[in-house]
Amino acid sequence: MAKKVSYEETLQNLKDTLENLESNELNIEDAIKEYEKGIKLVNKLYKTLNTYEGKISKVRDEEEVEFDYSDEY
Template sequence: MAKRKESYESTIKKLEKIIGEMENEELSLEGSLKNYEDGVKLCNKLYKMLNDSETKIKILTEQGEKDFVEVDE
């Protein structure tokens, strides 16, 4: 079965939950390290999502500018 791609918003919510746990609960060292590791993984995933979106926007913008220039000519 194919793995469903997570949305940016759901990934942010997971990260916020981890941050909340780390701020509000007394965790063991192991629990804190696990949350930290999971948080870093989520941050990297979010960074990749943003970079991918930025790349798509640049491509669309460049194509739109080319299409716009061709129409004017």
């Protein structure tokens, strides 16, 4: 079974991919492969963020409480 890669590791992989692309040392075929890899990483990061956003919204909605502003200090 494949190891689950953390958000931070995926982000670092994206940074490394970007550095490879910016180095101008890749031939066109390898540059296209790196670009495709980068797009997959970006999509994975967005998916992860959307999942976390949904979880946060759910918790926030469940725990939402009216705040009483009448007790000013």
